[in-house]
Amino acid sequence: MKQLSYKDANTKGKLMALYLNQYSERELRLYINDIIADFRPLRKNTVRNVTLQELKEFVTLYGQPVDKEFVFQ
Numbered sequence: 001m002k003q004l005s006y007k008d009a010n011t012k013g014k015l016m017a018l019y020l021n022q023y024s025e026r027e028l029r030l031y032i033n034d035i036i037a038d039f040r041p042l043r044k045n046t047v048r049n050v051t052l053q054e055l056k057e058f059v060t061l062y063g064q065p066v067d068k069e070f071v072f073q
Contacts (some may be wrong), residue, residue, distance in 0.1 A: 003071045006052050015050055015058065018065040031062060 009015040016028045017021055023031070035054050050058075052072070059070050 002068045004065075005069050005071060008049055009055055011048055012050060013048075014040060015055065018068065021066060023062075032058065035061075038063075042068070 003017070009018055009050070012029075012032055016025065019028055030051060031048065032054075035057050036043060039051065039057070040047065041052050055070070056072060066071060
């Protein structure tokens with residue numbers, strides 16, 4: 001099992017690429033934008049970067065990607 005760090009998923013595109021085999025692109029975009037809206041209510045969906053806190057929330061809600069595991073330090 002490959003271990004991933006925050007740098008492997010610090011943008012929406014990288015995060016979506018890790019989960020595309022589990023969820024559709026539309027669903028992923030919706031899930032990520034909902035989490036960003038919760039943590040940064042004044043930001044729009046045009047935000048490109050994902051914070052560590054938002055990434056942890058995503059992994060908590062939707063699980064680890066297949067055959068990979070995030071290691072947060």
